[in-house]
Amino acid sequence: MMEAAHLGRLRWHSRRGMLELDLVLERFWLRHGDTLNAEQAMALEQVLELEENELWEVVCGRRSIDEPPLQRMIELLREV
Numbered sequence: 001m002m003e004a005a006h007l008g009r010l011r012w013h014s015r016r017g018m019l020e021l022d023l024v025l026e027r028f029w030l031r032h033g034d035t036l037n038a039e040q041a042m043a044l045e046q047v048l049e050l051e052e053n054e055l056w057e058v059v060c061g062r063r064s065i066d067e068p069p070l071q072r073m074i075e076l077l078r079e080v
Helices: 004-013 019-032 038-048 052-060 068-079
Strands: none
Touching: 004 038, 019 052, 019 068, 038 052, 038 068, 052 068
């Protein structure tokens, strides 16, 4: 499990201007926030660096990411 301060920063970075993304990310944090490991946190950090519209397209499945760790994170986001 990750340290609370790092998770708090990631959670803050998850806040978006797009309501749909905010809902997905909030559900993600409710379901997975307490169990994220270091690899997942790093993947989430990279996913959150995407521009808002690009991230939404990836989460919706209209666009893909070729890196396996990031793909696994996107799958977790899609589950919620």
